[in-house]
Amino acid sequence: MAAVRETVDRVRSIESDAYKYGFVTDIASDKAPKGLSEDIVRFISAKKREPQWLLDWRLDAYRRWLTMATPHWARVDYPEIDFQDIYYFSAPKSAPGPKSLDEVDPELLRAYAKLGIPLVEQEILAGVERPRVAVDAVFDSVSVATTFKAELAKAGVIFCSFSEAVHNHGDLVKQYLGSVVPPTDNFYATLNAAVFSDGSFVYVPPGVRCPMELSTYFRINEQNTGQFERTLIVADKGAYVSYLEGCTAPKRDENQLHAAVVELVAHEDAEIKYSTVQNWYPGDAEGKGGVYNFVTKRGDCRGARAKISWTQVETGSAITWKYPSCVLRGDSSRGEFYSIAISNGRQQVDSGTKMIHLGKNTTSRIISKGIAAGKSQNTYRGLVSAHRLATGARNFTNCDSLLIGDACGAHTVPYIEAKNSSAVFEHEATTSKISEDQLFYCLQRGLSGEEATALIVNGFVRDVLQHLPMEFAVEAQKLIAISLEGSVG
């Protein structure tokens, strides 16, 4: 538990309410005026020199969005968002991507250093060969540094910013964009379709196993800038790719809106593993500030025996509204969802997954661990459905909730719909509290209350941590300890 200790020490050295990543980097940005209109959509598209088809696609989405209302079915409570009081575009000045990290603005690299990203990236900077992690760094909406590109190219893997893909791989983008999450899908996905700024694009050709883990660090940096990332990952027949996404955000007084869309397409026999560590600013102890995170993530197992696996560690954001889902279209395809969602302070989490069984003999597995502390509310919301033709569909769901203290809440809202009588769906759920006896036992052995809590919580989430890539698992353990700071009296 040295890592936990180190974390506890480090956090203690910071004043209690100072969010670790609460700083603002000064890079002059090129930004559109506040508010949303057709002109803004045209401005964004023009700034990015997009082809006409994409502008039309955005405008269709925008017009559709005007007719939609914000969804209110989730168990989260927040003041109405004024969508005209948000900037929809900002880009660092040196927008055209540098060839290597040497050319990256040192200010930006310093920001990464403060974030602790270097765990992986510093090794790359120092030229260490060992960890094969390619980082496509997204800094305020525009990708400015992409590494390991050459090696990926050798394998035929395309990994670039979304804008770059639009220019260089327009056919692929056109073929797949919106094919999993249609621009009409939901309020926030439609908003994203109209104004998305940038994101990542991955294409792994048939039979190729991507030679390294792909990784993107997202970060909100500009005051009042909504983040509208768009990620599209396609694994062609028999391909394999593992993608890591990590987020941190600087401290803010105003609430920040984040409405990302992630689309995954796995063809026959392909596998996509998508891991997220989300640590956006959660707001202060009174719930002031903090990111509103309204994300649409969906994977489509388009071919037979395709597999998509979502793993997420959610510790940040004032509001999390997120349901990474799998459409199990191909026969014998498989979907997995492993989640750790931690809420503290006044955070509100409404997260879960949807497993849509369409093909025959499709299988899915859901392991969700929710931890609520402070005055937070933590909801698991999930749907498992079997289509009429989904003969032999199987699902196993396990939702465990852990409560710390008596001012928080944990809720489980599972929806199960089986339209095929051969479907076998299993659902297990437990809710427990960290017991006084467990805490006392640990304290009697010399651990402090916070160490004991971190230890017990890490034990609680172990089943999910195992599914994270190694370096992410270590980070996640630290993050869990940080997130629960101050939750023990």
Add this chain to the structure above:
Amino acid sequence: MLEIKNLSVEVKGKPILDGLNLAVKTGEVAAIMGPNGSGKSTLSYVVAGKPDYEVTGGEVLLDGEDLLALEPDARAARGVFLAFQYPIEIPGVATMTFLKAALNAHRRALRQPDLTTPDFMRAARGAAQNLKIDPEMLKRPLNVGFSGGEKKRMEILQMALLAPRLCVLDETDSGLDIDALRIVADGVNALRDPKRSFLVITHYQRLLEYVRPDVVHVMAKGRIVKSGGPELALELERNGYRDYTSEAA
């Protein structure tokens, strides 16, 4: 070493300890015997600092320091160890991970650097071997699915690793068969030291055949009602607690 003066304790408004006096010398092995409900376990919890035990009077001093003013982890750091009657399960936390966290917490309290992983592994495996604990067990979640005997042995293993000054054993013999009892007793005896004191709480005399006490105290109705040498334990075994319960009543 340990001095308890006129200690009175309530749990949820109900008096359990009633003006208890007890002194344990450095290096001494003191047995506390008594009938069920006499307050033996309460005594062990109060020394260790369990919440919900309200001290309504008296003091508990460790080498003159007021233990009651300290949090449980601070007491542990000063060398108080409680071997639980019912060790707690911690799902998902490998025994090894837990032992390392506890050991390093103690080292930091003594301003010593953390143990390196190889050094720690060596220490843990050695301690496990002495108690005939399969090293594979150290990979399992702490106390989860352990048998009664395994749990008790694991308590002694922790005691050996943490090298406390005051060891409180709460009914460590309960639920043990004779072989397990012998292993546990050997483990305790191996830790006997002129600088270490033991408070061995037990209902039966059986454990004391293996762990020979220097003194035996009889507890009834929340006080020590009689003290004597090891022979007192044998007397209790013959006559039972009837004399003391009626005497105290």
